[in-house]
Amino acid sequence: MLNTYGIHRAVAYNAVMKVENPTSRDIADIAGVSQATVSRALRNSPLVRPETRDRIQKIARELNYFVNRNAAGLRTHQSNTIALLMFDETGGDDAQINPFFLSMLGYITRSAAGMGYDVLASMQQLTDDWHVEYQASHRADGLILLGYGDYVAYRRKLDALAAANTRFIIYGAVAADQPGLSLGCDNVRGGHMATAHLLGLGRRRIAILGDISKRHPEFAARHDGYVAALDDAGLEHDESLRIFADNTEEDAYRAVRAFLDSGTGFDGLFAVTDMLAIGAMHALADAGRQVPQDVSVVGFDDLPRAAYVNPPLTTIQQNIREAGEGLVKTIVGLIEGEDVASSQLEPKLIVRQSCGAL
Amino acid sequence: MLNTYGIHRAVAYNAVMKVENPTSRDIADIAGVSQATVSRALRNSPLVRPETRDRIQKIARELNYFVNRNAAGLRTHQSNTIALLMFDETGGDDAQINPFFLSMLGYITRSAAGMGYDVLASMQQLTDDWHVEYQASHRADGLILLGYGDYVAYRRKLDALAAANTRFIIYGAVAADQPGLSLGCDNVRGGHMATAHLLGLGRRRIAILGDISKRHPEFAARHDGYVAALDDAGLEHDESLRIFADNTEEDAYRAVRAFLDSGTGFDGLFAVTDMLAIGAMHALADAGRQVPQDVSVVGFDDLPRAAYVNPPLTTIQQNIREAGEGLVKTIVGLIEGEDVASSQLEPKLIVRQSCGAL
């Protein structure tokens, strides 16, 4: 009706009225400028005169106007969103993920927000059909993959991602021939630190717990560090001290009980994750072994829970803040065309009671 | 070049070629139908002949085509996305959130995915300027708010959300005059269960730990249940048994140490969250009091960590799976115009060693 005067939806020129779902067109009509100028002003373009810009931004604020991201994204082919794909090992309907990864979420969303990106979170199962879709559907500009997965099982998915030109970074293993970017802690060094610490406490028969096969390159690297530390101490590494377990507390419990039953003697245990260490400590306790008197235990990750188990767990800390921030910085760099590369973070030994040093 | 033949970007009619970033237009050209038909086919419209539909879907699959969400969203005014706003109490740069809420994430993303929605995750501080933007910018169709916040501090934000017609649901308090939808556990009942359990163990001087003021309606409700249980047992509730603490482990520790120093006698403690209970148990231990012999302790939440503290914590469990699924179901119902309402979940007593029942 009022469009007789070229005024669109708002009632009067220069009087800011409430508009239901304002568009840049509404702002333009009220400000008495073109819609293009509104768009420029809201993006702080140097092309628009400061006074004009301020007036427009003021009106936008008063109307509670926000740029329609769908429209902007359609135009620019960007979403300013990162998809965070976390996969769980449980495979069940548990929807649980390793708390280590969960605790990265805060740092990831914070630093993404700081760089102007939103984070789309989702849980994935290794069996799911996923990944390519996020970028192809323009929901995300890049992906962050999180979780201790079976590397062999999803290696093919990584290849598919790479083939589809998807930008992604994976936390954890930094395998040589692995497609895409990755960021992880120096697992070899971490394994070395854990083992050297046990050796320094006089432990000589140090078992290693976890799946150190190629299915878990991170754990394999921790094992490499373990072997190196034994070498440094002039000790053979005894393959009978390898205890295989899937990365769950339950499986660790079962495996360590069986190992104890086998009668193999040991005085130290390096569990390649805290989840495993916790299961192992329960197994040791239930079998009547004292930690750390009979067996010194060291884990890996420094889960929030690690300080609260009994006895508190000595472990190798992965810095989740650096990890979260590094993942975001790298993927955003990749999205924005900067020169980025895979990298490693320094692990840190956290000494608590489970090793016997305190 | 090849457009002479009306063929767009793809090389030959009926031969599926690799197209860089295929659009529905590309699919249409290859399938020899209009773009509109492709759109219908991909949405499984009954308007399109089944054979045509299947042919189109097959081509889309082969080309790795996915609907551009920005374009679809612009057209339909929907994003099929829920924003999950978690706010932390720490206020620091810690980017940490109560693990209770964090553990809901899996269930939220899973059930959202099941209903065709993505989840945009973000951390918020109560001081941040937020909220309205998500829906106004068409990034999300509705919000889920998570976190034990200071209710008074963000009540105004809830009003702003409501004023902007934002669809949202808040987990926790179901205060009478509160705007928007909410879902929480029955906190009065939970507080009653915790207290009645302590009474059943013969405890008579039961302290309550936490901020039970109006700033935390959830905690206030738990306190109401505590009072009701004492009433049921014919006991007065003694206000000298109220121990105020902010909802952190550290503050609980400090508060309980001070309370012990005051010399007020007590044989039971109901902490309104597990975080508080854990801090309290440390304070008790450090003061030489035995749990549960000297003081029986019950918490609230059933954090993942609760089973691992020493002694394992008896607590009131909030069902995070039901909570996560309920939040998603309700907000999606609201978005899709169904008749939805606030609701409450049943709390459950989890008996462990800290109360002395085992």
Add this chain to the structure above:
DNA sequence: CTGAAAGCGCTTACAG
């Protein structure tokens, strides 16, 4: 410094 115009890739009335 500003405006008119094109176009991003969809969905969906409208017409057949």
Add this chain to the structure above:
DNA sequence: CTGAAAGCGCTTACAG
């Protein structure tokens, strides 16, 4: 059952 066309709300070359 299918197509031609309009239009969602932006951004940005182009022209002035």
